[in-house]
Amino acid sequence: MSTLQPDWRKRFSQLRAVVTIEMRRYFFTRQALAIYLLALAPVVIIGLHAITSPLGRHCNIAEDTEILAGIIQLFYVHLGIFFGCLILFTWLFRGEIVQRSLHYYLLAPLRREIIVLGKFIAGAVTTSIIFCVAVSLSFIFMYGHFGPKGQQFVFDGPGLHHLGAYLVITVLACFGYGAIFLALSLIFRNPVIPGAFFFGWETISSVLPATLQKFSITFYLKNLAPVELSGKGLLSVFTVVAQPVSEFIAIPGFFLFIGLALYFACWRMRTIEISYAKD
Amino acid sequence: MADTNREIVFNNVSKFYGEVLGVNRVSLTIPPGITSLVGPNGSGKTTLMNLMTGLIRPTEGTLSVCGLGPDQPEEFFAMVGYCSQFDSFPRGITGFDLVYNGLMLHGYEYEKAYRLAMEAIDRAGLVQAAHRKVAGYSKGMRQRIRLASAIAHHPTILVLDEPLNGLDPMARAETIALFQSIAQEGLHVIVSSHILHEVDQISDQVILLSSGYVVAEGPIHDVRTDVTDHPMQIMVRCSDPALLASKIFAMNHAVEAKLHTDGKGLLVRTRDVNNFYLLLNQIVESGALELEAVAPADDDVNSVYQYLIGSEGNSI
Numbered sequence: 001m002s003t004l005q006p007d008w009r010k011r012f013s014q015l016r017a018v019v020t021i022e023m024r025r026y027f028f029t030r031q032a033l034a035i036y037l038l039a040l041a042p043v044v045i046i047g048l049h050a051i052t053s054p055l056g057r058h059c060n061i062a063e064d065t066e067i068l069a070g071i072i073q074l075f076y077v078h079l080g081i082f083f084g085c086l087i088l089f090t091w092l093f094r095g096e097i098v099q100r101s102l103h104y105y106l107l108a109p110l111r112r113e114i115i116v117l118g119k120f121i122a123g124a125v126t127t128s129i130i131f132c133v134a135v136s137l138s139f140i141f142m143y144g145h146f147g148p149k150g151q152q153f154v155f156d157g158p159g160l161h162h163l164g165a166y167l168v169i170t171v172l173a174c175f176g177y178g179a180i181f182l183a184l185s186l187i188f189r190n191p192v193i194p195g196a197f198f199f200g201w202e203t204i205s206s207v208l209p210a211t212l213q214k215f216s217i218t219f220y221l222k223n224l225a226p227v228e229l230s231g232k233g234l235l236s237v238f239t240v241v242a243q244p245v246s247e248f249i250a251i252p253g254f255f256l257f258i259g260l261a262l263y264f265a266c267w268r269m270r271t272i273e274i275s276y277a278k279d
Numbered sequence: 280m281a282d283t284n285r286e287i288v289f290n291n292v293s294k295f296y297g298e299v300l301g302v303n304r305v306s307l308t309i310p311p312g313i314t315s316l317v318g319p320n321g322s323g324k325t326t327l328m329n330l331m332t333g334l335i336r337p338t339e340g341t342l343s344v345c346g347l348g349p350d351q352p353e354e355f356f357a358m359v360g361y362c363s364q365f366d367s368f369p370r371g372i373t374g375f376d377l378v379y380n381g382l383m384l385h386g387y388e389y390e391k392a393y394r395l396a397m398e399a400i401d402r403a404g405l406v407q408a409a410h411r412k413v414a415g416y417s418k419g420m421r422q423r424i425r426l427a428s429a430i431a432h433h434p435t436i437l438v439l440d441e442p443l444n445g446l447d448p449m450a451r452a453e454t455i456a457l458f459q460s461i462a463q464e465g466l467h468v469i470v471s472s473h474i475l476h477e478v479d480q481i482s483d484q485v486i487l488l489s490s491g492y493v494v495a496e497g498p499i500h501d502v503r504t505d506v507t508d509h510p511m512q513i514m515v516r517c518s519d520p521a522l523l524a525s526k527i528f529a530m531n532h533a534v535e536a537k538l539h540t541d542g543k544g545l546l547v548r549t550r551d552v553n554n555f556y557l558l559l560n561q562i563v564e565s566g567a568l569e570l571e572a573v574a575p576a577d578d579d580v581n582s583v584y585q586y587l588i589g590s591e592g593n594s595i
Contacts, residue, residue: 007353010386017383025369100367103334104377104428107363108384109356274334275296 014110018118019125022092026126031091035084035127039134042071042080046138050145061146061153065162068142069227072135072166077221081131081173082199088127089181090191092119093269103274113266120182120262127174135170139163158226165226172224172254176217179261186268220254223247284346286310287331287436287467292340294326300491301326305340307486307496309469313462315478316471317584318488324471325364327488328440331469332361344436345467357385360434362425364441368413374424375400375409378431385432399431400424402457404450418445426454436467443472455481475581485580487587494587503578509586510534510548512576513555518569520545526562530554546576 026032046068053059096102105115143150143159153159180198184191205216213219223245245253287309294301302323316324329335330342333349333356342348347355368377378399382392400409403423408416413424422445429437439458443451458481462468472478478485485502487494495502503511516539517523523545524536532551539545549555556573563570577583 010353013386013388014384017380017386021380021383025371096369099370100365101369103361103363103365104369104381105384106334107332107356107359107361108381109353110384110386111352271336273336274329 011111011114014108015114015118015121018105018110018115019122022119022122023126026088026122029091031087031095032126032130034087035130038080038084039130040137042075043134043137043141046071046141050141054145055147061143061149064142064146065153065227066229068138068162069225070229071138072169073222073225073229076131076135077169077173077218078202080134081127081170082177082202084127084131085123085174085177085181086192086195089120089123089178090185090195092123092182092185094185094189094191106272106274112269112272116182116262116266116269120178120265123182124175124178127178128171131170131174132167135166136163139166162226165224169221169224172251173217173221175258176220176254179258179265180217183261183265183268186265186272214253215257217254217257220245220250220257223250287342287344287469289327289330289342290340292330292337292342294330294335295338301335302330302488302491302493305493307493309467309486310484311462311465311467312483313458313468313470313481315482315485315580316469316488317475317478317485317580318494319588321490322488322588323491324488325440326491327486328361328363328438328469328471332359332438334361334363357432358435359438360429360432360436361438362429362440362442364444366418366421368421371412371414373410373412374405374416374420374427377413377424378428381428382431395431395433399427402430403427404453419447419450422446423450423454430457430461434466436469437461438469440471441473442470443474443477451477475579475584479580482580485583487584489588495583499580499583500575500578503575503583504552506583506586507550509577510550511552511555511578512582513547513549513552513573514539514544514576515547515559515573516544516571518543518571519567522568523547523559523562527555527558530558543571 049059093102096105106112139162143154146153150159154163181191181195184194184198188194202216202218205213205219206222208216224247287307289305289307292305293303305323305327316327318324326335330337331344333352344355344359347358349355372380375396379392379396382395383389385392387395397406397409400406403426405420405423405427408420413421416424422442426439426442429439437458442458443454446454455477458468458470462483470478470481479499482499484496484498486496487502495505497505515523520538520543524538524547527533527536527547527549530551532549532554533547534550535546535548537546547555559570559573562568577586
């Protein structure tokens with residue numbers, strides 16, 4: 001056993017090196033700019049709402065709570081985080097191939113699984129930070145303009161619990177979509193088309209049979225939402241929970257889903273060859 | 280008996296890119312020392328190097344590098360350094376970061392990685408430019424920073440794809456000296472180059488490739504001796520070249536003898552070099568002429584290349 005320990009220590013420091021190298025890049029790329037736009041668009045809208053309705057003159061907390069739940073579940077989870085992760089994670093390996101720099105990793109004495117995990121962790125942490133900041137700002141603006149009533153809701157009512165749940169949903173969505181898009185980018189030269197297919201799948205998953213729903217990220221995340229949305233008409237497609245499950249099943253199920261996607265990505269990475277000319 | 284733990288062994292290796300042939304049925308054993316891969320564009324040099332370093336996998340056959348394969352990356356890449364021909368770098372990176380990041384991926388501590396990075400950058404002569412962005416480097420500087428990255432972890436096998444491209448004469452001489460010092464430590468240096476006279480200068484052995492096939496391999500003298508289609512050329516400088524010419528034409532292996540313009544040299548083309556040297560010894564011993572120098576005139580990579588592959592070495 002003692003001979004194995006240094007190997008694991010070395011692998012951990014290699015993983016840390018990959019994460020550090022990658023994270024230094026992600027916050028300042030063109031891709032990151034698009035993610036900032038996706039993340040901050042609702043913040044701007046809620047900020048304007050807060051300015052136009054000081055001390056909650058034209059609204060009430062119950063209504064705004066439902067609006068915030070809608071923004072997070074429908075905009076952030078379905079669109080913002082989805083496309084943010086599509087942009088970043090499909091570029092992790094594809095970008096290296098386009099820039100012809102993937103061989104620097106492949107020629108280093110580290111297992112290819114560590115490259116996949118390192119890039120995944122760096123991407124997931126980056127998107128989580130950006131979207132958690134955006135969700136937190138949305139939350140602050142949404143309740144801040146109510147003044148003392150808002151403070152009471154946040155600190156003495158269910159507010160902090162809601163915020164905690166939204167942040168957990170945000171982080172899980174970043175990790176879940178990230179794992180899927182990372183795996184897709186290792187199969188398809190242009191992952192946008194399978195990404196669009198996956199978007200369609202996520203959208204209609206609520207109306208699919210119960211077994212198929214389990215192959216969807218939103219299935220697990222909906223069950224963690226603190227506020228149930230009462231969607232009507234077409235919106236109900238996004239909001240219905242056909243078969244609710246407890247968070248004790250949803251979270252492990254979600255991690256199993258992520259694990260499968262990453263396992264596939266690692267397997268694919270082990271067989272990858274450098275052929276820049278073809279790409 | 281061959282020691283596979285010190286050799287690079289290709290066993291019937293083929294690589295196809297779809298229907299395009301990369302290399303076909305390559306069986307090679309490369310001992311330590313400087314080995315040059317020589318061949319025209321598209322002959323399979325880079326494919327062979329990419330196979331050796333695991334960037335691509337063989338379609339058929341097996342290969343091992345000092346007893347290891349790229350499927351064991353932790354041990355394999357700790358001993359291999361590859362300076363590839365890809366003139367591309369991660370966006371926005373500095374020369375120092377390129378080398379330093381590579382060393383961090385080896386799992387070194389910060390201090391050791393820093394020390395090794397600076398040492399390699401110093402060897403490549405880029406200390407002044409180390410913290411500038413690689414995108415602003417000249418072609419020669421980019422070549423040298425790749426070389427620094429390849430040697431930083433002190434590999435025992437150095438694979439260099441066209442390492443002299445873009446270097447000025449001074450940097451070329453320094454780089455060649457670096458290869459020679461590495462090879463003298465008993466390490467492998469595998470080099471591909473278009474510049475045949477430089478290959479000649481540094482190589483212990485050559486591998487000649489054409490259209491994905493190994494045409495010849497081994498020490499250049501052995502390869503030349505094996506080329507029996509082309510008579511060997513030997514330049515003899517002596518006191519009486521005309522006498523020597525008359526004597527060798529008595530033998531049926533001599534093909535041609537050409538007097539040098541200064542009247543002191545004779546260029547002989549012969550199909551049996553051993554018999555020629557025997558005859559030369561006899562003439563010298565008889566005291567009929569005084570010998571100044573004898574040297575093979577086409578015992579070099581350029582000549583072998585022309586005989587086997589058929590184009591001008593320098594214009595590949």
